[in-house]
Amino acid sequence: MHAKLSTLPIPETRGHALEVRAETTSERLDVFLSQLPDVGTRSHAQRLIKQGLVTVNGSARKAAQPVHPDDIVKVFIPGESPSPRPEDLPLTVLYEDADVLVIDKPAGIVVHPAPGHSEHTLVNALLGRYPSLDCGDVMRPGIVHRLDKDTSGIMVIALRPEARDWLIAQFKGGEVHKTYLALVVGQVENQGTIEGAIGRHPVHRKRMALVATGKPARTDYSVVERLGAYTLVEARPVTGRTHQIRVHFASIGHPVAGDRVYGNHAAWRSLDPMLQRHFLHATSLSFRMPRTAIDRRFTSPLPLDLQAALDLARRLAGGTSCPPQSDML
Helix, strand or coil, X not given: CEEEEEEEECCCCCEEEEEEEECCCECCHHHHHHXXXXXXXXXXXXXXXXXXXXXXXXXXXXXXXXXXXXXXXEEEEECCCCCCCCCCCCCCEEEECCCEEEEEECCCCCCCCECCECCCCHHHHHHHHCCCCCCCCCCCCCECCCCCCCCEEEEEEECCHHHHHHHHHHHHXXXXXXXXXXXXECCCCCEEEEECCEEXXXXXXXXXXXXXXXXXXXXXXXXXXEECCEEEEEEEECCCCCCXXXXXXXXXXXXXXXXXXXXXXXXXXXXXXXXXXXXEEEEEEEEECCCCCCEEEEECCCCHHHHHHHHHHXXXXXXXXXXXXXXXX
């Protein structure tokens, strides 16, 4: 079915890469991969594909897409990682009970261990606070959603398996309501919806992009304040894709200020040196509490660094800000 061309060691990280040439047609990519000894099962193959660790002829593919003769399939097989260790790291706790922990995550902290970030993550801090936390994946105990490293704001963590299942069901059912404040470049409509399937960038594998093979994604937004070269918006992601708000606003030509991955630094240079990260903050999170099913909403104010950048944007706009145009009629 396939001929192995090479096994490529990756010195910078744990694991190794395989490069194989298909000799016959396989109806599905995950089935093709499952026949490699280093992969072994379709479920393992599907995880590797979902994590963006597989390409066919240099491009990402879905698990159900076929493999044809002479296709070159490359797959990275991560090595086993040690379990995260507890660390005594500070947490800003907004609410805590036997089921959930609600925190205000600062910018600069990674949520869970990953290549290049094996320590000083939120998971390490959680294990330092709850040494016996055993809720879900050993590498991501209690984690039911994520914020990017440089995105700050509200997160909820499950402290019991039953609470984790409860919260995950709400996220999947669209019952969790998330609100973000973002400062975007340029002027956008007073309100709108951005839709576009999001998946791994076909070339830059650490980035996301709007791709036909991606997962459906929708972001609703409304203008909070107009600031000349910038607009402060409230973004409400209906789905929860990786980098969703950042990718969506960049796709309409209004990247989040400070976003060096999806934007151009020249567009927000006037905010230097106040803005050292992308201007995106999770301001509120609403969900039904485990056991009681009571709706709760938790909020977080802008952190000092983003507030300083916003104040500078206001000064650059002439000292006064403008409400959305519809409010001025």
